[in-house]
Amino acid sequence: MIDIPVEDLIFVVCTLVGGTLLLITVVVDDLLGAVFDFDVGGVSLMPLLLSFVSMFGVGGLFATQVLDVHGGQAALIGSAFGLAGLGVAYALFSVLKRAQADAPFSTRDLIGDDAFVSVGIPAGHYGSVIVKKEGQTHEFSATSSHEVPAGTTARVTGVAGSGLIVEPIPAAGGSAAVSADQGGSQGA
Numbered sequence: 001m002i003d004i005p006v007e008d009l010i011f012v013v014c015t016l017v018g019g020t021l022l023l024i025t026v027v028v029d030d031l032l033g034a035v036f037d038f039d040v041g042g043v044s045l046m047p048l049l050l051s052f053v054s055m056f057g058v059g060g061l062f063a064t065q066v067l068d069v070h071g072g073q074a075a076l077i078g079s080a081f082g083l084a085g086l087g088v089a090y091a092l093f094s095v096l097k098r099a100q101a102d103a104p105f106s107t108r109d110l111i112g113d114d115a116f117v118s119v120g121i122p123a124g125h126y127g128s129v130i131v132k133k134e135g136q137t138h139e140f141s142a143t144s145s146h147e148v149p150a151g152t153t154a155r156v157t158g159v160a161g162s163g164l165i166v167e168p169i170p171a172a173g174g175s176a177a178v179s180a181d182q183g184g185s186q187g188a
Helices: 007-026 045-065 070-101 172-187
Strands: 113-117 124-132 136-143 152-160 165-167
Touching: 007 045, 007 070, 045 070, 113 136, 113 165, 124 152, 124 165, 124 172
Parallel strands: 136 165
Antiparallel strands: 113 124, 113 152, 124 136, 152 165
């Protein structure tokens, strides 16, 4: 029969269980992180705890098998390894968190933006517009309650499914004449 000291068994279980759950957590996109729904400095708590547990086991085995120390001293060495593992995991997950891209924009984010009408939009029907967002050009189907000719600019006023609702932008000459009249009446 195999005779394994209890402390070695505890360290082996910590290493295997902590390491396996840490691997599953990383691979399955923090599935276990939902248990602890808060983070420490932008890093989920679950990978930090699991890295501590697994490195505690590694450190404890190192203490009992290599350094030939047992009991409380082995637990202290295991704790030091665990804290080092926690620090390394925190650093790695912090770097990974900063490397994540921002969430992509939604079509609702386009409301208020100008769009170039590439295919004319008959009143109450669909055409096509081009919108620049986040450094890229995006093409959407669009509808309007007014006729919007191709080659003009329209303003996005809403979203209809995956398409946009646009309104024509008044000609620059018309709005300048209105503001000139308003300015003249204020001065009199």
